[in-house]
Amino acid sequence: MKPKNETVRRQIIDAATDLIIETGIAGTSTVKVAKRINGAQSNIYSYFKSKEALIAGVFDYHQKLITATLAPALEDATSPKALITSVASALFEFATTHPTSIQIIAAFRAQPSLRHQLPAIDENDVFTKLFGLFRRYQQDGLIKPIPAEFLAEATFSIIVDYCNAKLAGEAYTSALDETTVAQLIADLVLLRA
Amino acid sequence: MKPKNETVRRQIIDAATDLIIETGIAGTSTVKVAKRINGAQSNIYSYFKSKEALIAGVFDYHQKLITATLAPALEDATSPKALITSVASALFEFATTHPTSIQIIAAFRAQPSLRHQLPAIDENDVFTKLFGLFRRYQQDGLIKPIPAEFLAEATFSIIVDYCNAKLAGEAYTSALDETTVAQLIADLVLLRA
Numbered sequence: 001m002k003p004k005n006e007t008v009r010r011q012i013i014d015a016a017t018d019l020i021i022e023t024g025i026a027g028t029s030t031v032k033v034a035k036r037i038n039g040a041q042s043n044i045y046s047y048f049k050s051k052e053a054l055i056a057g058v059f060d061y062h063q064k065l066i067t068a069t070l071a072p073a074l075e076d077a078t079s080p081k082a083l084i085t086s087v088a089s090a091l092f093e094f095a096t097t098h099p100t101s102i103q104i105i106a107a108f109r110a111q112p113s114l115r116h117q118l119p120a121i122d123e124n125d126v127f128t129k130l131f132g133l134f135r136r137y138q139q140d141g142l143i144k145p146i147p148a149e150f151l152a153e154a155t156f157s158i159i160v161d162y163c164n165a166k167l168a169g170e171a172y173t174s175a176l177d178e179t180t181v182a183q184l185i186a187d188l189v190l191l192r193a
Numbered sequence: 194m195k196p197k198n199e200t201v202r203r204q205i206i207d208a209a210t211d212l213i214i215e216t217g218i219a220g221t222s223t224v225k226v227a228k229r230i231n232g233a234q235s236n237i238y239s240y241f242k243s244k245e246a247l248i249a250g251v252f253d254y255h256q257k258l259i260t261a262t263l264a265p266a267l268e269d270a271t272s273p274k275a276l277i278t279s280v281a282s283a284l285f286e287f288a289t290t291h292p293t294s295i296q297i298i299a300a301f302r303a304q305p306s307l308r309h310q311l312p313a314i315d316e317n318d319v320f321t322k323l324f325g326l327f328r329r330y331q332q333d334g335l336i337k338p339i340p341a342e343f344l345a346e347a348t349f350s351i352i353v354d355y356c357n358a359k360l361a362g363e364a365y366t367s368a369l370d371e372t373t374v375a376q377l378i379a380d381l382v383l384l385r386a
Contacts, residue, residue: 024217103303109354110299112361146373147365153358154377157350161302165346168305172340180339184347188381 009047011037016058021103025111030054052117059108059118062101067126069094074129080137080190087130088159088182095163106160109153121149134189144191151189158185202240204230209251214296218304223247245310252301252311255294260319262287267322273330273383280323281352281375288356299353302346314342337384344382351378 015036019028030051034041048054073090077083095102108114121127134148144151162181166173208229212221223244227234241247266283270276288295301307314320327341337344355374359366 023219026216027220106303109357110296110303112357115361115363144377146377147368149363149365150354150358150369153354154351157354158347161343161346161350164302164305165343168308170308170342172342175340176343184337184339184381187385188377192380192385 008039008043012039012044012047012054013058013061016054017062017100017104020055020058020107021100025055025107025114028055055114056117056119058104062098062104063119063124065098065101066091066094066105067124069098070130071126074126074133077133080142081186083133083137084155084186084189085182087155088185089178091156091159092163092178092181095159099163099167102160102163105156106164109156127152142191143189154188155185158188201232201236205232205237205240205247206251206254209247210255210293210297213248213251213300214293218248218300218307221248248307249310249312251297255291255297256312256317258291258294259284259287259298260317262291263323264319267319267326270326273335274379276326276330277348277379277382278375280348281378282371284349284352285356285371285374288352292356292360295353295356298349299357302349320345335384336382347381348378351381 012033015033016028019032019036023032028051030041030044030048033054034044044054048057069090070087073086074083076086108118122131130152131148134143134151137143138145138148158181162173162176162178205226208226209221212225212229216225221244223234223237223241226247227237237247241250262283263280266279267276269279301311315324323345324341327336327344330336331338331341351374355366355369355371
């Protein structure tokens with residue numbers, strides 16, 4: 001059952017993305033996606049063989065977008081601080097240009113029971129590279145000796161918290177800029193000099 | 194339309210909680226809640242006058258549970274570090290004993306568009322007290338001069354990340370204990386000595 005048509009595949013992903021945002025992961029089904037693109041459910045199944053595969057496909061699509069944004073940020077890194085600064089600034093940029101992707105990824109992260117259905121993080125080249133950089137800096141005593149995966153999780157959460165608070169129009173965000181948030185993340189990740 | 198019966202009110206909250214976890218906030222309705230408790234939709238309306246009021250009621254219920262757990266942690270605080278340690282340990286305890294409440298609160302936080310429907314944080318005595326403590330320590334130069342609300346958001350997110358990673362059985366959590374996570378939060382919140 002190889003995907004036959006990239007345009008249709010994207011239509012399915014886009015419709016499923018909208019449905020997840022409107023009605024949650026549980027509220028999304030291949031029937032509803034088919035209805036939304038005026039297609040047959042059997043047509044969806046030639047791209048995604050189950051609801052689980054469709055849901056994983058949506059996550060994978062948005063994760064690929066975010067890692068494509070992160071990839072160049074990893075190239076610039078000449079120090080742990082430069083790495084944190086460029087990762088944070090890439091994530092802020094991504095959150096502004098792709099608010100939907102941030103909401104989808106956050107929705108998946110909020111449901112630990114779904115994680116086993118999703119692509120493993122170490123299958124992703126960009127995360128593998130990021131964690132490798134973290135471990136190298138840890139060996140050099142520059143980054144805290146804490147699992148790189150958790151430092152990455154916490155970094156992502158702090159950025160999402162900031163972007164959500166701005167989106168929600170929280171008054172306090174006017175007293176908080178991206179540079180300050182990036183410095184908070186640096187304090188979290190880097191060993192004190 | 195005053196609530197007539199606390200037991201029925203709790204049944205409604207519990208059924209709505211389960212529905213939100215199973216099908217998301219968007220997938221929850223007064224009709225579905227009525228069906229689940231074998232009651233009439235009109236009966237739900239005598240406790241909550243709309244779906245929005247019901248959703249806000251569910252959030253309020255779980256937020257009261259979490260703030261009741263936090264309240265004694267604020268009493269113990271003799272220093273900013275002691276405050277962070279006791280808040281973190283209260284939240285870890287709460288996440289273990291009330292995983293459902295954590296999931297509900299996280300689901301609401303992931304949807305910035307809902308925030309204006311929810312009770313404002315400064316209407317809550319415990320948060321008012323926590324933010325007051327943060328501001329006092331900020332005046333003393335012990336806590337970073339960053340909006341207390343954001344420091345609290347980030348603290349909550351890091352704890353939820355850790356609890357979710359454990360719930361999901363992420364291998365790296367075996368190399369990460371609650372004390373280390375609490376220390377990360379202290380590094381985030383406290384000014385470097």
